[in-house]
Every structure is written in structure tokens, then in C-alpha cells.
Amino acid sequence: MNAAQELVLEHAVIMKIVVALKAQGAALSSGQAVPAAQLSETLSLLVDFADKCHHAKEERVLFPELAGLPEHAPAVSAFLGEHERSRGNVGAMKAALPKIESDPASRKNFADNANAYVAILLPHIQKENALFARCGEIFSPAENARMAGEFERIELEEVGEGKHDEYRERAEKLSLGVKRVP
Numbered sequence: 001m002n003a004a005q006e007l008v009l010e011h012a013v014i015m016k017i018v019v020a021l022k023a024q025g026a027a028l029s030s031g032q033a034v035p036a037a038q039l040s041e042t043l044s045l046l047v048d049f050a051d052k053c054h055h056a057k058e059e060r061v062l063f064p065e066l067a068g069l070p071e072h073a074p075a076v077s078a079f080l081g082e083h084e085r086s087r088g089n090v091g092a093m094k095a096a097l098p099k100i101e102s103d104p105a106s107r108k109n110f111a112d113n114a115n116a117y118v119a120i121l122l123p124h125i126q127k128e129n130a131l132f133a134r135c136g137e138i139f140s141p142a143e144n145a146r147m148a149g150e151f152e153r154i155e156l157e158e159v160g161e162g163k164h165d166e167y168r169e170r171a172e173k174l175s176l177g178v179k180r181v182p
């Protein structure tokens with residue numbers, strides 16, 4: 001059993017959101033308009049799913065276990081730094097959103113932070129996937145079972161029952177909608 005497989009599956013959902021953000025950032029950078037509602041939906045998914053669900057599981061369950069192993073502690077430290085930087089980008093995008101349609105500086109600020117977020121998250125997910133794939137061997141079956149139980153507890157008590165499916169559907173819808181951005 002590999003408890004981290006759940007996180008790898010979540011990365012596939014996050015990738016849909018990140019790909020949408022990449023298209024939005026590229027459109028804004030080239031002077032095209034992107035509906036504020038679509039940008040707001042992207043930020044909502046990045047906060048509620050990528051951060052409060054996925055990063056919470058990593059930071060509170062898996063990373064502390066990996067950080068206890070000298071071989072993997074440096075990778076965990078790098079991952080935590082990337083989470084922090086990506087949170088800064090999300091905060092800046094949230095701050096820029098209210099004036100996105102009327103203020104060119106807000107559009108540029110949003111686009112710069114969208115592009116920076118994408119530049120962090122794409123390699124971040126690749127590096128995590130490579131390490132997470134090995135967690136079945138790094139940890140014993142009992143350790144994996146305990147982590148899986150913790151993931152389930154976060155899911156039920158903090159994220160909310162059924163929310164995971166809702167986020168997956170919204171990410172899918174977002175990724176399809178973004179293709180229509182001119």
C-alpha cells in the first residue's frame with residue numbers, strides 16, 4: 001500500500017487548475033481579456049482544493065514523516081518553501097482580482113503572479129510525484145495505513161464529505177471553459 005498515491009491522483013486535478021491558470025496568465029500577459037468570474041473560480045480552487053485539502057495533507061501528514069528521514073529532509077524543505085511562495089502568488093492574485101477589468105496594473109500583477117505560480121507548481125508536482133511513488137517502499141504498510149487514515153480524517157472533518165468530487169468536477173469544467181478564452 002502507498003498512501004501517497006492519493007496525493008498523486010490529486011496532482012492530476014491540480015494540473016487541470018494549473019493549466020487553466022497558465023492559459024489565463026498567458027492571455028492576460030498578451031493583453032487579452034479574461035472574465036473575472038473565471039479567474040475567481042481558478043483562485044477558489046487553488047485555495048480550497050490545492051491548498052486547504054492537498055497541501056494540508058502533505059504538510060501535516062506526509063512531510064513530517066519524510067522530514068524525519070535524513071535522505072528526504074532536504075526535498076521536504078524545498079517543497080515547503082515552494083508551497084509558501086505559491087501562497088504568496090495566490091495572495092497577490094486575490095488582491096489584484098477586484099480591479100482586474102478596469103486597471104492595467106492589476107491585470108499585469110495578476111498575470112505575473114499567475115505565471116510565477118505555474119513556474120513553481122509544474123516542476124513541484126513532477127518532483128513530488130517522483131518521490132511519492134516511492135512511499136510504498138519508504139514506509140511500512142502500517143505507516144502507510146496510518147497516513148491514509150489521517151488523509152481520510154482531513155477529508156471528512158476539514159474539507160467536507162463530497163467536496164473532493166465537487167472540486168474535481170469544477171476543475172474539469174474550468175479546464176474546458178478556459179479553452180474558449182480568445
Ligand SMILES: [Fe+2]
Binds near residue numbers: 058079124128
Ligand atoms: Fe506540494
Ligand SMILES: [Fe+2]
Binds near residue numbers: 007128
Ligand atoms: Fe502536491
